[in-house]
Amino acid sequence: MKRIERPIYLDYCATTPVHPDVCAAMRRALEVDFGNPSSMHWAGRAASGLVAEARAQVARSLGCLPEEIYFTSGATESDNLALLGMMRRYLPGDAHLITTSIEHHAILHAAQQLEREGYSVTYLPVDSKGLVSAEAVQDAIRPETVLVSVMLVNNEVGSIQPLSEIGAITRSQGVLLHTDAVQGMGLLDVNVDELNIDLLSLSAHKIYGPKGVGALYVRNGVQIEPLLYGGTQERALRPGTENIPGIVGLGEAVRVTRQHKILEKQRLSQLRRALIAGLQENIPGVIVNGPSDSVSPHILSVSFPGADGEMMLIRLSGNGFAVSMGSACTSHSIEPSHVLTAMGLPREQIESTLRISFGYPTTQADLDAFLQAIQDVYRRAML
Amino acid sequence: MTNYKVCVVGGWCGNRMVMVAEHLEDVFGKAGFPCRVTTHSVWENYSQPPVSNLVLQLLPAFTAAETGCPVINIKPLLLDLDHPPTIEKIFAQVQADFAIKQHNPA
Numbered sequence: 017m018k019r020i021e022r023p024i025y026l027d028y029c030a031t032t033p034v035h036p037d038v039c040a041a042m043r044r045a046l047e048v049d050f051g052n053p054s055s056m057h058w059a060g061r062a063a064s065g066l067v068a069e070a071r072a073q074v075a076r077s078l079g080c081l082p083e084e085i086y087f088t089s090g091a092t093e094s095d096n097l098a099l100l101g102m103m104r105r106y107l108p109g110d111a112h113l114i115t116t117s118i119e120h121h122a123i124l125h126a127a128q129q130l131e132r133e134g135y136s137v138t139y140l141p142v143d144s145k146g147l148v149s150a151e152a153v154q155d156a157i158r159p160e161t162v163l164v165s166v167m168l169v170n171n172e173v174g175s176i177q178p179l180s181e182i183g184a185i186t187r188s189q190g191v192l193l194h195t196d197a198v199q200g201m202g203l204l205d206v207n208v209d210e211l212n213i214d215l216l217s218l219s220a221h222k223i224y225g226p227k228g229v230g231a232l233y234v235r236n237g238v239q240i241e242p243l244l245y246g247g248t249q250e251r252a253l254r255p256g257t258e259n260i261p262g263i264v265g266l267g268e269a270v271r272v273t274r275q276h277k278i279l280e281k282q283r284l285s286q287l288r289r290a291l292i293a294g295l296q297e298n299i300p301g302v303i304v305n306g307p308s309d310s311v312s313p314h315i316l317s318v319s320f321p322g323a324d325g326e327m328m329l330i331r332l333s334g335n336g337f338a339v340s341m342g343s344a345c346t347s348h349s350i351e352p353s354h355v356l357t358a359m360g361l362p363r364e365q366i367e368s369t370l371r372i373s374f375g376y377p378t379t380q381a382d383l384d385a386f387l388q389a390i391q392d393v394y395r396r397a398m399l
Numbered sequence: 400m401t402n403y404k405v406c407v408v409g410g411w412c413g414n415r416m417v418m419v420a421e422h423l424e425d426v427f428g429k430a431g432f433p434c435r436v437t438t439h440s441v442w443e444n445y446s447q448p449p450v451s452n453l454v455l456q457l458l459p460a461f462t463a464a465e466t467g468c469p470v471i472n473i474k475p476l477l478l479d480l481d482h483p484p485t486i487e488k489i490f491a492q493v494q495a496d497f498a499i500k501q502h503n504p505a
Contacts, residue, residue, distance in 0.1 A: 330410055
């Protein structure tokens with residue numbers, strides 16, 4: 017196999033490199049504006065100004081007010097705060113949550129915790145393309161339903177969920193809607209008013225920001241309980257001294273991705289189409305998982321029938337390519353992806369599945385090199 | 400314990416690879432084929448496994464031409480440590496190798 021000149025990263029759904037503009041902004045926050053925003057003096061005021069600017073940047077990207085944005089440690093905390101914070105306002109027997117079977121574990125495990133506490137949860141199925149139907153949401157709503165949580169873009173197959181239709185239903189039924197928008201923020205237009213979203217989680221490190229910071233949008237008037245207690249930071253919903261460099265990084269990451277969103281969406285769509293065509297031409301029998309149109313342009317889930325996905329991943333990694341696979345190791349077994357399982361894929365297909373995801377540094381030359389490498393890797397990973 | 404070496408090759412799931420290796424060593428011992436069972440993770444070390452008499456791989460990492468010894472795919476053991484057809488296949492190879500060793504002890 018021909019050696020590539022530099023490593024080629026194709027796992028942007030796992031995390032993204034920090035954009036140089038984000039690095040520069042964070043460095044200023046670390047070195048110059050290091051104050052505590054709660055301090056009354058000049059250093060505190062400077063830091064407080066940075067937080068306010070970042071909050072405004074995030075708010076602009078969502079079409080909401082700055083005071084509706086709460087900074088957190090990342091999407092897992094935001095998801096937990098949204099679900100636990102909302103449901104715990106009610107007695108366990110009085111509140112019902114609806115979510116889907118393909119959510120991130122930050123949602124699914126929070127929902128399972130609520131079940132342990134006595135709350136009722138409905139997990140909606142998806143179709144073979146990884147899409148939940150708005151009708152299923154409608155049918156699942158009960159008088160005691162408080163919250164519906166449906167992700168914007170699935171992180172394994174890229175399916176874009178019909179949030180606009182779901183939002184219309186929840187709004188008309190007086191039920192609140194939360195979305196985990198982690199995988200959609202960088203490329204899709206997300207306007208919380210147009211989509212009737214009441215709560216929204218996002219993460220910085222999926223959009224070229226730093227790890228360890230995220231945000232939760234909470235529509236004005238929607239009340240949720242905090243998970244932590246302490247100071248009055250983030251209006252006491254998320255107390256603790258603010259992670260100023262992280263928050264600045266998130267704000268800058270949102271600004272950068274928003275600036276390039278339209279062109280980047282087109283460019284990545286072309287790359288994705290070309291890679292699918294190349295795979296289908298060179299590897300007979302490959303299966304593209306997920307929808308053909310309602311799909312995010314940066315995610316491609318592909319099954320290579322008869323091959324071992326783990327071996328393919330390891331060989332690709334050894335040759336300088338980073339992708340991810342459709343199953344994960346636990347201490348006692350290999351667990352197939354809950355998303356691909358929910359879509360009805362057989363175990364053998366799941367174990368032959370790789371997720372390839374793209375970002376702004378990805379070029380056609382990268383994918384040409386990948387296409388060349390994958391043919392030998394596939395041949396040698398046949399079971 | 401003989402000097403017959405079996406290498407269990409695995410990937411990312413190191414725990415499972417070790418569990419399979421320990422189980423097989425136990426099974427071999429009970430069946431009267433005392434073997435030295437080692438492990439080799441291609442995820443940790445993307446290289447050839449140590450020199451062995453038999454390579455048992457949980458993922459299709461090597462060919463017999465690459466290892467210089469028989470190679471058996473044992474992926475079914477990931478889900479069932481006693482998967483009968485796989486255990487049978489392993490034993491057939493080990494029995495054949497031990498028979499040869501008895502005739503040619505050197």
